[in-house]
Every structure is written in C-alpha cells, then in structure tokens.
Amino acid sequence: MGTVALRLTAATKRYGSNTVLDGVDLDVERDSRLVVLGHSGSGKSTLLRVLAGLEELDSGALTRPDAGDGRGAVVGTVFQQPLLLPWLTVRDNIALGGRYRANKARFDAAHVEELIDLFGLRAQADSLPSALSGGQAQRVSIARVVAVRPDILLLDEPFSALDPATRRSLQVWLRDAAAALGLTLVMVTHDVDEALYLATEVTLLDGSGRAAGHWHSDAPTGHDDLAEHPLRATLLAGYRSQLGAAAAS
Template sequence: MSSTTSTDSDPAAAPAAPARGAVSISGAVREYGRGDNRVRALGPVDLQIPAGDFVVLVGPSGCGKSTLLRLVAGFEPPTDGTVQVDGAPPVPGHSSGVVFQQARLFPWKTVGGNVSLALKYAGVPRAERRDRADELLDRVGLAGTYDRRIWEISGGQQQRVAIARALAVPTSLLLMDEPFGALDALTRERLQADVREVDAESGRTTVFVTHSPEEAAFLGSRIVVLSGRPGTVARDIRSTLPRTDVDPDELRERRDFVELRAEISAAVKSAAAQERRGDRR
C-alpha cells in the first residue's frame, strides 16, 4: 500500500477548531449617528477570551462596557473590526445566554414557566422540561419555587430566575450586564457568591459588566478595564484569587483581594481622569 500525506487524516496537521465559548474581538469599533453627528462609543478593541475565563468589564461611566457586551451577544454589529464566538459571528439567542440589569421575566408565567420556556426554545422535549427546570432552579438556590408566581418572589430571587433561564440555553458563553445593579448590598453579595459557585460548577465562559471594582475583584478571573469613551482596553488584570473551595466572606477579607480591588479602582480612576483631560483639550 502506498504512503500518502493528508491533512484530512492527520489531526496534528489540521487547524485547531476554536474552543467552545471562546471569544475573539479584533479591532472592534462601534459608532452611532451619521455625518457630523457620528459618535464613536467604543474602540478599537482587541481582546481574546479563552474558553472558561470569567472576564469582568469595568471602567468609567459611558466607556462602552454594555456596548461591547451587545457586540458579543450579536445584538449589534461592529461598525468596523470583527467579533466572533467559537470562530463565527455571534447569533442572538444561540451563541450565548444573557442576563440583564432587570430580570425581564414574563409576569404571567410561573417561576418554572419562565425557565421552561427557555428550555422549549433550546429544544428540550416537553417531558423533560419540568425536571430540568427544577435542576436549574436548585442550582441558583431556588429549589421548590417552580409553581410560584413572579410577583410572589423578591427582586433578588427574580434575578436568580433570570440566571437559571440563561443557563437553560445550551451555550458555552454567559453574558451578564450589571445584573445586580438595582439590588440592595446584602442581596448583591449573596448573588455574587452564587454566580461564583455556578461558574465553578458549569465551566462556562462568562463576560460580566459592572461599574464596581469590588464586584470585579470578587468575580473575575480576569478584569478588563476600559478607557474613557471611546472605550479601549486600558488594563487587562489576571486575578490570582482562588476560584473554588473558599468562603466568600473570608475571600473578601484576604489581603490579595483588598490589593486587587485597590488596583482595579486605581485603574478606573486613571481612565476617568484621562477622559476628563481629553475633554478639556
């Protein structure tokens, strides 16, 4: 039998497929308006997010954090450059699960009904939806709430339902746009701990938008600080804090956590100061 060389039969010679949940942002720009009213809100941004990273976007108000998240979600196209999830342009509702600042639940459906609807669109057979929804609700600390009405649960619990609904989407990428911004401090800390735990269990890639250096330090395996508008990557900080087997309250008291929070805060303040100096020119 003659010997032949083929990239089709040689895995080492074939190009590697993108890892599930990987995000690639290259020269991404987003502008709004036309002509003299055209405004650049973001970019250019170059950012590579390997599968499994928990990246927190933080920066001055109006720097384009949520705009960048919308590009990754596929809700808006970049004006220039490329945004890809798993090697292809993102498709809304298919490339990622998304949690917004407001829960955006359907008030006429039960807690479980909201999660089951996401499972329906994900193609889960009807006979399996109840059990799967119960599993997801249990994962976010809402065991036994399937039949409760949305108005019967607190704002923090509603956000837990929104997270469970996003986890119902069979994607490797979760996007969260300041999901705890409207909650009280205690509920916020509890949900931060829940999200950290869910991240450790699921292994999904997560991109999380916040304006809080404390939240960024607590949640992120990487913290990307954006400059003032138009937002670009000013700092990319890798956290060395443990991701598992650590008590949330103890984590917040650690010296390396306090130092990381201070580093992020200083970077955000520096970005805001540079923007103000640019406005005065």
C-alpha cells in the same frame, strides 16, 4: 493560554460621531470568568451587546470559534432587569427558552428541575414573579438563560439594582454556580470589588473606547479578602483616572 471561545479583533463601534469602541482586541477563554470594568458611558454595555450579536461593528471582527461540535459557540445574555413574564410561574419562566425551535436540541425539562435546585429556587418554583425578592428574580432570569445550555453566559450588570447585602450573596452564588455548571462568563460592571471577587480575567475600559489593560486575577476566598487583593489598587487608580478624565471633558 486556554481555548478561545469568543474573539474581538480591532472592534470599532460608532453612534454618529461618537466612537464607543475604538480598536478593541479581546479574547474570551473557555471556562474563564472575564469581567469588563468601566464607568458609566465607557462602552462596556455596548461591548457586551456586540459579543451577544445584538450590535453590528463598524469595523473589526467578532469570531466564535468552533464549540467542538461543528458549530460556533452559543451565547446567552442576562440583562440588568430580570424581565420575567408575570403570568408564568418560576418553573415556567425558566423553561421558556425550550419553547423555541432553535433551542430544542439543547433543552430538556429535567435540566430545569436541576437548575431550580442548584439556584435555590425549589420553594418558589410554583410562585409568580410578583412573589419574589429582587435577588430571587435575578436568579430566575439567569436560570432561564442557562436552561438552554449556552457555551458562554453574558451578564450586563445583573446585580446593579440590588442592595449591597443581596449583591454580595449573589456574587458568591454566581461564582459557585458557574463552577458547578462549567460556564464561561463575561460580565460588565462598574464595581471594582465585584470584578475582583468574580473574575479570573479583568479588562478595564479607559472611557475613550479603548482597553486600558487586561489582567489575570486570582479570585479571593471571600469578600473580606478583597482589601488585600494585589490588583485592587491598580484597578482603583485606573478607574479614578477615568472618572477624572470624564469629568474634565
């Protein structure tokens, strides 16, 4: 077992009488790519917001073990929409986090230029967001978070609004970028194949606020290998069971 970067213990979150997370235990290992899979309303986005520190638990605990320099792990979050500032260029959007005092120790302008190249954005570096495709805008959004060197990158269905071909190309790009930068990822999705392509670990939420299972996943070489992935049938069956239970309720 690897070093734990984030840990949820008996995590419970309620909105009024609705229990969204119910006693969830979850370890995020350093240098892993954990994908949380579940249908709409299963609690996966709430779980991500708890990990980001944007929601307080009603009971249970979130811990961020020492990142190795006497501080807790630093978390960066990417949302479904890019949320770029329309009056700033691509370069300036990526560099935006460096303006804040809390990030200054982890930020340098040279790293922005490295990310522009790594993320394939050199030709767009001086463009405004209005000139970008959806895929380019989401890459800028991710680069902006990565520019302040988080220990853990959280992603809330970042490709859900994109067409299938763009989604597939960005899945390839994200897996390669995570490896190149040594990032620990936690991503939520409702797409079984996206989970299998990206993940080294998969957690399935059961729709009642609990984790239905957690598996180690050997990421396939390419998208064409997904149909034969040994976990695919198990995850599809669990996912369909959730949808049936949700429809019945």
